[in-house]
Amino acid sequence: MGMDLTFTSRELRLIREMEKRLRSVRTFEDIYAAIQEVMERICRADHLAVGFTRTDGSPGLEWVAPTVQPLLARYSVWAPQGCFVYQYTLDQPNKPARESQMLAGRSLESTETYERSRAAGLKLRHVLATLLFKTRQKFQGGLAMYKDSSREFSARDEALLEAFIPLINDAVSTVQYIEALRFKGDLLTALSMESWPGMVLNAMGRRIEETGTTRAVLNQWFTLNEFSHDVPSEWVDYVKWLSSLDGLLLPIERTLEKKRGRDTLKVSFKPSTILRPGCTLWEVRIREELHWMREDWARKLSRRQMEVADLVKQGAGDADIAQELKISLHTAKEHTKAVYKKTGAEGRLDLVTRGQRS
Known part of the structure; x- marks a missing residue:
């Protein structure tokens, strides 16, 4: 001694x-x-x-x-x-x-x-x-x-x-x-309560844990130079900002969105359900809102034709489409025909079934 x-x-x-x-x-x-x-x-x-x-x-x-x-x-x-x-x-x-x-x-x-x-x-x-x-x-x-x-x-x-x-x-x-x-077991349990991917970040925006499907989604939406320590840099900055407010924010969910064509990535941030004394953790929920139509068909359609196709997907007839888009019935029918012609669909049912994104 x-x-x-x-x-x-x-x-x-x-x-x-x-x-x-x-x-x-x-x-x-x-x-x-x-x-x-x-x-x-x-x-x-x-x-x-x-x-x-x-x-x-x-x-x-x-x-x-x-x-x-x-x-x-x-x-x-x-x-x-x-x-x-x-x-x-x-x-x-x-x-x-x-x-x-x-x-x-x-x-x-x-x-x-x-x-x-x-x-x-x-x-x-x-x-x-x-x-x-x-x-x-x-x-x-x-x-x-x-x-x-x-x-x-x-x-x-x-x-x-x-x-x-x-x-x-x-x-x-x-x-x-x-x-x-x-701790990691508790975090993964909390993350698994939702159906979409997620991760937990500390107050500095560093990743503590993530679900197994998260990485594949991130790699689809972000390039390598958009990451900071395996986390999108914009998320790191956002979490640092949230943490800097030190209790001034109500414990509610806050959301960021990233657009890519007709697809949207919605990312929500809220204080973690797993509490650590003196330590702020943020649960990040990641949800993709992907357009329903397969990409090779979607690329062939104009903006107006896509609006028509979306309404057809919702079950709208030609008269409904005309009313919704404030166009004549004749114009609505012409747009619908153009959609079928460009995609090769043989009708409403075929457009929705074969045109569905896999």
């Missing part, structure tokens, strides 16, 4: 129980519960906060921190520039540090973290924290202990936390794997 750590029999029982529980965790709450008693009793911490990277890849951490949650609200927004804890531990992966090391001579009271803690109704005076990395490229989360009392965290507390980081990291990896499987 680095330095020579000695424990009382009671402390050893707590540590062994923590190790046992960390090896069988299934949720982030399990991890918090497993380490809480050891950190609060052995290290005399008043508060414990454990944050985990989100399954959907969106920025920030998902915190389990019952007593300091107000301080961590929107942490990912202000921490990179305003939190001395985050700034220091980011350069020291898996290395716990006390505030005296992190502040390097500055006073705690001069920091934004301290000011925010006071504004949140907390009286934080000391901190021992680390960021958790499985590898240097795989960021897993963060852990912080706080004290309200004047007694500082010790070198012994620091060494104890460092000794358990590999075990905590393994537990985080286990839960994140379980969460990813469950």
Whole structure:
């Protein structure tokens, strides 16, 4: 464990129980519960906060921190520039540090973290924290202990936390794997409730999951240079805009349309039914409205002749067509004949049956 750590029999029982529980965790709450008693009793911490990277890849951490949650609200927004804890531990992966090391001579009271803690109704005076990395490229989360009392965290507390980081990291990896499987399963279940293709995007427009039929539709409607990370760029921009409104929009469905000849691609966006704390997800439903007539026949008809063919498809007779298009009965009959001649159809039934798009 680095330095020579000695424990009382009671402390050893707590540590062994923590190790046992960390090896069988299934949720982030399990991890918090497993380490809480050891950190609060052995290290005399008043508060414990454990944050985990989100399954959907969106920025920030998902915190389990019952007593300091107000301080961590929107942490990912202000921490990179305003939190001395985050700034220091980011350069020291898996290395716990006390505030005296992190502040390097500055006073705690001069920091934004301290000011925010006071504004949140907390009286934080000391901190021992680390960021958790499985590898240097795989960021897993963060852990912080706080004290309200004047007694500082010790070198012994620091060494104890460092000794358990590999075990905590393994537990985080286990839960994140379980969460990813469950999360993607839930997303696909939600998507499968509709008959048309769909996907789920995070607040940055990145794809989290999609149904199996989605990719074929997208490849029909968009060229390669119209994609950004496998998502149409216009959808990415639209989701970023929706997310930037931060609750100002009512949770209703919003739709974009893309036209291609007589065909339409309708794409609806609505907040996901799968909720993630502090994380905005968008369900995207993709529906093609394809013209009923086969393309080789449709290309032969003028705009007016296509209007006539559409009315024939709806069951209209010549008199109905004349009334609908505000033309004479004679003109309606001439248009109908022209449609049959150009398509090779032998009549109304043949036009609808053989002319149907496959």
